[in-house]
Amino acid sequence: MYIFISECRNATVQGNTEARHKRNLLFTKEKKRQKESIGRIEKIQVQYTGTPEDVTLIMNKGISTPFNCAQRNNLITLLVFL
Numbered sequence: 001m002y003i004f005i006s007e008c009r010n011a012t013v014q015g016n017t018e019a020r021h022k023r024n025l026l027f028t029k030e031k032k033r034q035k036e037s038i039g040r041i042e043k044i045q046v047q048y049t050g051t052p053e054d055v056t057l058i059m060n061k062g063i064s065t066p067f068n069c070a071q072r073n074n075l076i077t078l079l080v081f082l
Contacts, residue, residue: 038063 042061046069048054057069 041063044059044061046057046059046066048057048066048069057066059065059069
């Protein structure tokens with residue numbers, strides 16, 4: 001019985017190692033695919049005038065939205081006050 005448990009444990013460890021390797025390979029392939037599909041990211045400056053203050057936003061052209069910048073600004077403001 002002890003030998004059987006040991007064999008099962010070894011099989012499980014080997015299965016986990018194989019699964020981890022497959023996930024890592026899949027992640028690497030997808031990361032490469034996404035990076036190639038985007039290419040070079042162009043930055044743009046957007047001037048915001050309003051409440052609470054006037055700011056210049058640096059955004060990724062065709063990717064970032066004003067909503068994304070507002071989320072980041074709210075997070076930064078929250079972290080400053082903590």
